[in-house]
Amino acid sequence: MSMVRDLSLADVGQLKVDFAARRMPVLSALVERFSESKPFIGQRIAACLHVTTETANMCRALVAGGAELALCASNPLSTKDDVAATIQRDIGAEVFAIYGCDRETFYQQVQGVLAIRPTIVVDDGADLTTTIHNDYPQLLDEIIGGTEVTSTGVLRIRNMATDGALRYPVLPTNDAATKHLFDNRYGTGQNTIDGILRATNVLLAGSVFVVVGYGWCGRGVAMRARGMGAKVVVTEVDPIRALEAKLDGLDVMTMDQAAAVGDIFVTVTGNRDAITYAHLQQMKDGAVVCNSGHFDVEIAVSELQANATARRELRPNCVEYKLSNGRGVILLAEGRLVGQSAAEAHPAEVMDMTFATQALGVQYLIENAARLEPGIVPIPRSIENDVASAKLRAYGIQIDELSAGQQQYLTDWRVGT
Amino acid sequence: MSWLVSDPDEDLVQRGRAALALARSQMPLLDGIQREAAESRPLAGHRLVGCVHLTKETGVLVQLLVASGAEVAWTGGDEVSTQDEVAAALAVEGVRVFGRRGMTTAEVGEAAAEAFGAFSDGPTMILDNGAHLIEMAAASLDRHPQLRGATEKTSEGSRRVRELGATIDFPFPVVSVNDVVTKWEVDNTYGTGQSTLDGILRATGMFLAGKRFVVCGFGHVGRGVALRARGMGARVVVVCRSAKTAVRARLAGFEVLPLESAARTADIVCTATGRPDVVTAEHLDLLPSGAVLCNTGHSTAEINLADLQARTVSTEQVRPHVRRHRLDDGRYLDLLSGGGLVNLDAAEGNPSEVMDVTFANQALVTLGLGGRPDRYAAGVQDVDAAQDEDVARRKLAAMGVRFDGSDQPAGTTRGVGEDKSA
Numbered sequence: 001m002s003m004v005r006d007l008s009l010a011d012v013g014q015l016k017v018d019f020a021a022r023r024m025p026v027l028s029a030l031v032e033r034f035s036e037s038k039p040f041i042g043q044r045i046a047a048c049l050h051v052t053t054e055t056a057n058m059c060r061a062l063v064a065g066g067a068e069l070a071l072c073a074s075n076p077l078s079t080k081d082d083v084a085a086t087i088q089r090d091i092g093a094e095v096f097a098i099y100g101c102d103r104e105t106f107y108q109q110v111q112g113v114l115a116i117r118p119t120i121v122v123d124d125g126a127d128l129t130t131t132i133h134n135d136y137p138q139l140l141d142e143i144i145g146g147t148e149v150t151s152t153g154v155l156r157i158r159n160m161a162t163d164g165a166l167r168y169p170v171l172p173t174n175d176a177a178t179k180h181l182f183d184n185r186y187g188t189g190q191n192t193i194d195g196i197l198r199a200t201n202v203l204l205a206g207s208v209f210v211v212v213g214y215g216w217c218g219r220g221v222a223m224r225a226r227g228m229g230a231k232v233v234v235t236e237v238d239p240i241r242a243l244e245a246k247l248d249g250l251d252v253m254t255m256d257q258a259a260a261v262g263d264i265f266v267t268v269t270g271n272r273d274a275i276t277y278a279h280l281q282q283m284k285d286g287a288v289v290c291n292s293g294h295f296d297v298e299i300a301v302s303e304l305q306a307n308a309t310a311r312r313e314l315r316p317n318c319v320e321y322k323l324s325n326g327r328g329v330i331l332l333a334e335g336r337l338v339g340q341s342a343a344e345a346h347p348a349e350v351m352d353m354t355f356a357t358q359a360l361g362v363q364y365l366i367e368n369a370a371r372l373e374p375g376i377v378p379i380p381r382s383i384e385n386d387v388a389s390a391k392l393r394a395y396g397i398q399i400d401e402l403s404a405g406q407q408q409y410l411t412d413w414r415v416g417t
Numbered sequence: 418m419s420w421l422v423s424d425p426d427e428d429l430v431q432r433g434r435a436a437l438a439l440a441r442s443q444m445p446l447l448d449g450i451q452r453e454a455a456e457s458r459p460l461a462g463h464r465l466v467g468c469v470h471l472t473k474e475t476g477v478l479v480q481l482l483v484a485s486g487a488e489v490a491w492t493g494g495d496e497v498s499t500q501d502e503v504a505a506a507l508a509v510e511g512v513r514v515f516g517r518r519g520m521t522t523a524e525v526g527e528a529a530a531e532a533f534g535a536f537s538d539g540p541t542m543i544l545d546n547g548a549h550l551i552e553m554a555a556a557s558l559d560r561h562p563q564l565r566g567a568t569e570k571t572s573e574g575s576r577r578v579r580e581l582g583a584t585i586d587f588p589f590p591v592v593s594v595n596d597v598v599t600k601w602e603v604d605n606t607y608g609t610g611q612s613t614l615d616g617i618l619r620a621t622g623m624f625l626a627g628k629r630f631v632v633c634g635f636g637h638v639g640r641g642v643a644l645r646a647r648g649m650g651a652r653v654v655v656v657c658r659s660a661k662t663a664v665r666a667r668l669a670g671f672e673v674l675p676l677e678s679a680a681r682t683a684d685i686v687c688t689a690t691g692r693p694d695v696v697t698a699e700h701l702d703l704l705p706s707g708a709v710l711c712n713t714g715h716s717t718a719e720i721n722l723a724d725l726q727a728r729t730v731s732t733e734q735v736r737p738h739v740r741r742h743r744l745d746d747g748r749y750l751d752l753l754s755g756g757g758l759v760n761l762d763a764a765e766g767n768p769s770e771v772m773d774v775t776f777a778n779q780a781l782v783t784l785g786l787g788g789r790p791d792r793y794a795a796g797v798q799d800v801d802a803a804q805d806e807d808v809a810r811r812k813l814a815a816m817g818v819r820f821d822g823s824d825q826p827a828g829t830t831r832g833v834g835e836d837k838s839a
Contacts, residue, residue, distance in 0.1 A: 015735055022707060023623065023624070186624070186650060187624075189650075190626065190650070194615075197615045197764070198615075201615075201765045202443075203608065203611060203771055205610075206816060223650075226648065227645070227649055227650070228611060228648050229607060229648070347624030348622075348624065349627075
């Protein structure tokens with residue numbers, strides 16, 4: 001009943017998954033820990049994630065812990081068919097993911113995963129969570145809790161909680177420092193640059209590189225673009241973040257101003273309409289536009305496609321649209337996540353921390369099921385410290401501890417000037 | 418048989434034209450120079466033979482030469498880099514193209530010889546990449562009194578040309594277009610710096626932030642690789658043999674170490690020296706298991722592959738450009754692109770806008786040799802500072818950048834050519 005492109009791709013996929021495992025020491029340690037303690041016995045986990053080598057390694061940890069697992073793709077363009085095949089054949093999850101499938105098949109895959117009657121929901125973008133609440137309320141009674149890994153998904157689930165619609169406890173993995181400080185900043189930072197290079201092979205040195213949004217992802221993209229020699233411009237709607245960008249040494253301006261001067265644009269806002277059709281019309285001939293925010297709503301793609309006088313695929317993931325003003329705009333990966341689509345999703349080292357945080361979160365939900373109420377559950381500090389300490393150990397780095405005197409100083413209000 | 422491309426498939430021609438148009442849109446300098454030269458036609462009456470990898474970017478250079486009035490014969494000088502669609506599009510424009518993608522080394526030589534002999538009266542001008550044609554000319558100077566000039570683009574070819582110049586009196590100018598700020602700064606430092614990181618990322622998909630990244634060599638290429646690796650968050654260590662280079666690296670904020678110290682903790686070692694045997698047995702024995710080895714210098718000999726092979730008990734291809742060597746002591750090392758150029762093999766080499774600047778230098782010298790032959794004396798020489806400045810100004814104008822000398826006539830501002838020691 002699984003849906004994968006071709007099981008015979010599993011041999012190739014397995015090599016890639018093992019290659020990634022070498023760079024995921026924290027998660028690999030969890031696989032060992034869970035194989036002994038079996039914290040997930042009796043649990044049925046429905047997961048909706050990018051089907052990549054790193055996800056495969058988290059699947060390994062969950063299955064090692066005794067879970068019955070079903071996995072579907074959170075984005076049809078990020079699925080690696082060979083990896084999907086090995087998760088199905090070698091790791092033993094039911095997989096529903098085919099690269100580039102259409103919208104209808106995509107939702108069939110979500111249904112396929114829900115057939116497991118989950119007790120735990122592991123989500124990426126909140127599609128599974130919202131589908132369950134809207135279309136499969138009969139499943140809610142058996143669900144102990146869920147986790148959500150992205151900023152965008154956490155925002156959606158917070159909105160559900162505010163509306164009183166959320167019916168089980170959700171651990172927002174994205175809120176963990178061991179997730180957003182590293183995955184969003186360094187992971188998205190690197191793989192956005194990687195995706196742009198693979199899709200275009202343009203020279204970044206000396207280019208005007210516009211980062212739309214200065215959240216954790218935007219900070220990372222801006223840092224790496226500057227590291228590659230670009231002149232970085234930031235646009236923001238939040239005064240504090242705009243000020244931070246300014247004092248980080250970057251140019252801050254409005255999107256209207258940036259549109260006319262940029263060579264390359266990356267949207268990382270988590271909101272819709274960050275680059276409108278009016279902005280696209282102001283751009284220089286040959287401007288490159290792409291998105292590294294979760295959904296493909298940040299750039300006015302459909303308006304661009306509807307109004308373009310010509311469309312030309314220059315390279316894979318790289319399409320030029322001619323506008324009526326005679327200029328061309330180059331859109332990467334159809335406005336979907338450029339790193340996931342044109343490069344290879346996040347590097348294993350980063351997902352190591354994200355997925356270790358996620359897996360420990362699942363364990364926490366199960367262990368505390370009795371006392372957790374429906375709603376957003378704060379990430380326990382112990383999980384963050386556990387993951388960060390394990391990562392430092394893997395790097396072979398030692399750090400200092402507070403002395404008794406220092407600890408006392410921090411808790412004593414009597415010492416002052 | 419002849420390697421001349423004739424009657425190419427129409428579909429191939431169309432694809433070639435599209436590729437050339439795409440490259441041209443990213444090559445504003447060549448496009449601008451072509452528009453000027455199409456008016457003055459400084460190469461009218463000249464017969465030019467060129468030997469440069471026949472990519473779409475090279476194709477734009479060839480179109481410029483044709484527009485400047487020259488009759489042109491071309492060959493790629495390489496086994497695999499000729500793009501047949503580009504060859505086809507140029508062939509129907511009247512260029513005599515010799516060779517195709519997928520030739521043996523011997524066939525590459527045959528095609529080059531055919532190109533050199535393409536004109537019954539012999540060539541008047543040579544445009545070279547690796548000194549293949551210049552060597553042919555040097556061996557038959559008495560039979561080619563019609564030759565008026567030659568240019569050479571690579572470091573390796575320029576070295577060879579200087580060697581030849583030490584024993585042969587070339588009766589025409591032979592200009593090395595390598596040792597110019599606008600060539601090495603744009604091409605070697607920033608072009609190869611970026612494409613090397615790009616190659617490592619495409620080959621491995623590895624996370625660079627926090628990695629111990631050892632760069633061997635801190636010349637133009639090594640400096641570019643070090644800058645870009647640091648920009649991606651790596652902890653960069655520079656290894657080099659020259660005291661002056663080492664002090665420059667240290668003051669740029671890089672850690673400088675002997676390779677035998679750096680190797681002990683390296684996550685990645687990238688060679689960029691232009692010398693053989695940089696990474697040898699003694700270093701291979703020190704590297705931690707899982708270290709990545711790659712090269713972006715000209716030759717495949719920078720990492721001593723025989724030493725690596727001698728310690729290898731088995732290998733497996735873990736990704737398209739990653740060969741994992743399992744060593745006799747239980748460690749493994751990942752070799753990228755077989756120790757060849759990782760930026761060309763795993764990534765795409767230099768972006769079009771980089772080749773634009775490099776070729777602008779070579780094109781301007783060639784046009785000058787045709788239109789203003791008195792500017793150059795006979796014999797081997799470098800590009801002069803005035804042309805270097807001209808190219809820099811053209812690049813700034815194309816980027817829309819104004820500077821304090823923008824409004825002053827060329828040649829009156831401080832020439833970038835003075836910065837050669839940088």
